[in-house]
Amino acid sequence: MHDLLIRNATLPDGRSGLDVLVLDGRIVAVEPNIQASPQLPVHDAQGWLLSPPFVDAHFHMDATLSYGLPRVNASGTLLEGIGLWGELKPLLTPEALVERALAYCDWAVAKGLLAIRTHVDVCDDRLMAVQALLQVREQVRPYIDLQLVAFPQDGVLRAPNALANLERALDLGVDVVGGIPHFERTMADGAESVRVLCEIAADRGLRVDMHCDESDDPMSRHIETLAFHAHRLGLQGRVTGSHLTSMHSMDNYYVSKLLPLIAEAGVHAVANPLINITLQGRHDTYPKRRGMTRVPELMAAGVNVGFGHDCVMDPWYSLGSGDMLEVAAMGLHVAQMTSQGGMQACFDAVTVNSARILGLEGYGLAPGCRGDFVLLQARTPVEALRLRAHRLLVVRGGAVLAESAPVRSLLQLPGRPPEVDWTLAR
Numbered sequence: 001m002h003d004l005l006i007r008n009a010t011l012p013d014g015r016s017g018l019d020v021l022v023l024d025g026r027i028v029a030v031e032p033n034i035q036a037s038p039q040l041p042v043h044d045a046q047g048w049l050l051s052p053p054f055v056d057a058h059f060h061m062d063a064t065l066s067y068g069l070p071r072v073n074a075s076g077t078l079l080e081g082i083g084l085w086g087e088l089k090p091l092l093t094p095e096a097l098v099e100r101a102l103a104y105c106d107w108a109v110a111k112g113l114l115a116i117r118t119h120v121d122v123c124d125d126r127l128m129a130v131q132a133l134l135q136v137r138e139q140v141r142p143y144i145d146l147q148l149v150a151f152p153q154d155g156v157l158r159a160p161n162a163l164a165n166l167e168r169a170l171d172l173g174v175d176v177v178g179g180i181p182h183f184e185r186t187m188a189d190g191a192e193s194v195r196v197l198c199e200i201a202a203d204r205g206l207r208v209d210m211h212c213d214e215s216d217d218p219m220s221r222h223i224e225t226l227a228f229h230a231h232r233l234g235l236q237g238r239v240t241g242s243h244l245t246s247m248h249s250m251d252n253y254y255v256s257k258l259l260p261l262i263a264e265a266g267v268h269a270v271a272n273p274l275i276n277i278t279l280q281g282r283h284d285t286y287p288k289r290r291g292m293t294r295v296p297e298l299m300a301a302g303v304n305v306g307f308g309h310d311c312v313m314d315p316w317y318s319l320g321s322g323d324m325l326e327v328a329a330m331g332l333h334v335a336q337m338t339s340q341g342g343m344q345a346c347f348d349a350v351t352v353n354s355a356r357i358l359g360l361e362g363y364g365l366a367p368g369c370r371g372d373f374v375l376l377q378a379r380t381p382v383e384a385l386r387l388r389a390h391r392l393l394v395v396r397g398g399a400v401l402a403e404s405a406p407v408r409s410l411l412q413l414p415g416r417p418p419e420v421d422w423t424l425a426r
């Protein structure tokens with residue numbers, strides 16, 4: 001663990017001119033003009049925005065960077081992606097899984113993304129991806145918090161051995177219980193899968209994160225069942241409904257009853273804006289539904305909402321770079337959250353809100369928190385979203401993991417400054 005002093009930072013809550021002192025990996029002071037030993041490494045933030053690191057609440061690291069293997073998704077649909085993943089699974093090797101995951105973690109660090117919850121498919125009897133990502137979790141532990149979800153991609157009741165494999169994965173040390181109720185054979189089976197999986201989590205003292213209602217069908221209402229069992233089993237604050245895209249299409253009256261139930265049960269919600277906007281509404285002609293869940297309404301009801309990247313260069317999505325500012329920017333566009341408060345809330349969705357979903361210890365910029373942060377070339381969270389701001393510095397436990405310089409012009413243009421000023425006049 002390292003010591004570091006950051007001079008003259010602006011924080012996401014608007015406070016500016018602050019120094020941040022990290023000793024032995026932990027933040028010990030956040031105040032102006034900290035006096036420190038001359039031996040201490042110092043970085044001048046020059047007033048730029050210092051944020052806690054980005055957190056991705058929903059990802060698939062076993063599939064990432066596999067784009068084109070063994071072929072591309074021609075239709076671009078969710079169902080062809082699931083079929084394509086089924087074609088790829090028998091061709092996977094442990095070495096390739098580990099190498100792609102580590103390569104993605106390199107990208108993540110460069111983007112200031114230091115905590116990722118990744119689902120890992122447990123429907124393969126060999127549990128090859130589980131073993132690979134358990135290894136990756138340990139390898140990256142010094143610089144990324146990687147949380148694994150046992151994800152029965154083909155349905156925990158529908159696929160042979162899926163339930164037993166899921167329990168084996170948990171025995172091996174996978175952190176969170178996953179599920180996919182809308183992919184079971186019937187609505188009744190979907191509801192039963194939610195009950196079974198929540199009880200497994202309660203028995204083992206684990207968190208739950210289900211792919212829930214990733215559908216345009218307004219009658220896909222497994223989130224109601226998830227909230228019911230979270231409440232019944234006392235799992236408040238430990239259960240997450242991911243995607244929830246059917247809510248986009250639900251009857252408004254039904255949603256007016258549903259939102260307070262989700263809030264009462266302390267269930268978190270995760271939207272995946274880049275993926276929801278590309279995969280949903282595929283059966284529509286025009287108008288085409290956006291499909292993303294009701295983010296501002298969930299937030300207004302008191303539900304904690306995080307955003308996930310979900311996919312990067314895999315069977316479902318051919319783009320992406322681990323940039324959570326891109327995710328948040330898409331989220332605010334799709335949800336039309338363009339007020340100042342709405343944009344700030346979208347920045348929170350890829351930082352503090354997602355940290356709550358993962359249950360990260362010591363997350364934040366207060367004394368006592370871990371010395372983890374990212375320095376952005378922006379003055380405010382809204383400006384960071386507008387610019388997809390440069391990551392000037394990425395720090396973990398007081399150690400600098402990545403660094404980049406501001407963009408400079410090599411031309412000396414008459415009357416123009418050497419450095420591009422992306423900000424408003426100040």
Ligand code: FE2
Nearest residue numbers: 058060211310
């Ligand atoms: Fe997903």
